[in-house]
Amino acid sequence: MKPQAVIFDMDGTLFDSERLGHQIWRQLGVEFQLPVSDAFLRDLSGRDWNSAKEVFDHYFPAGWPLSAVKERQRELFAQFYAMSGAEVKPGFYAILDHLKERQIPMAIATSSFPQCVKANLRHAHAEHYFQSIITGYDPDVKAGKPAPDIYLCAARRLQADITRCIVVEDSPSGVRAAAAANAMPLLIPDTAPVDDATRRKARWILERLDQMIPLLESEETDHAV
The missing domain is CATH 3.40.50.1000 (HAD superfamily/HAD-like)
Structure with a gap:
């Protein structure tokens, strides 16, 4: 074929790199006091920020600081990828x-x-x-x-x-x-x-x-x- x-x-x-993403999300959970659980990471897998809205709505409290978390995630990824892949x-x-x-x-x-x-x-x-x-x-x-x-x-x-x-x-x-x-x-x-x-x-x-x-x-x- x-x-x-x-x-x-x-x-x-x-x-x-999936495990790196999980590590970064767990760090974000600590920094922003968000409930980053195994179930959250499972349901988030493969999604981007737009398609993840339903996952965030399900697991995170109303009014969580989306913009700040998104920017901090970008910083953490940039720090890793500036050094390696x-x-x-x-x-x-x-x-x-x-x-x-x-x-x-x-x-x-x-x-x-x-x-x-x-x-x-x-x-x-x-x-x-x-x-x-x-x-x-x-x-x-x-x-x-x-x-x-x-x-x-x-x-x-x-x-x-x-x-x-x-x-x-x-x-x-x-x-x-x-x-x-x-x-x-x-x-x-x-x-x-x-x-x-x-x-x-x-x-x-x-x-x-x-x-x-x-x-x-x-x-x-x-x-x-």
């Missing part, structure tokens, strides 16, 4: 090299800040793999995951048919976004628990990135576990 393109989420999918996930270079050799276009579609994406790719020396990078802050992305906008935007910029794009995700909200876009969702679970509804929406479920290689070389379309 040769897809027209492969679109990757970033945090928890390409880079081991997140480590790559297992199989990172193997799958990207394989896709490049097969001339399959690649994009990143992430809810993260643009500077975080640039820092991670620079740290990994991986800027040359991707034809397009779309973040939740792109003006063409009107709604964040689990809405399909970011993946539809990525497919347009790659000039690919979204129904022939594999979307690689680690979070339930990301899989829902890919399914809503009518892409082919491929799930590689990371920190977020995966429920049965998410498993049903995923076309394939793998354990690491390089397990995609035999999948791409095969004509089989069964779910891989």
Whole structure:
């Protein structure tokens, strides 16, 4: 099977940055006296600030200082990424090299800040793999995951048919976004628990990135576990 393109989420999918995000949110919880729980972090996974409103409304008290928390989060991320980038996930270079050799276009579609994406790719020396990078802050992305906008935007910029794009995700909200876009969702679970509804929406479920290689070389379309 040769897809027209492969679109990757970033945090928890390409880079081991989901845990960094959790650490920063726990620090924000302490600094601003907010109830940052495991359940909050689970439900927040994969969302940007706009699509996270329902999560904030559910867990945080009315009148919490959104603007101040948002600015402080940006500062904490900037401090980390000024020094380094997140480590790559297992199989990172193997799958990207394989896709490049097969001339399959690649994009990143992430809810993260643009500077975080640039820092991670620079740290990994991986800027040359991707034809397009779309973040939740792109003006063409009107709604964040689990809405399909970011993946539809990525497919347009790659000039690919979204129904022939594999979307690689680690979070339930990301899989829902890919399914809503009518892409082919491929799930590689990371920190977020995966429920049965998410498993049903995923076309394939793998354990690491390089397990995609035999999948791409095969004509089989069964779910891989």
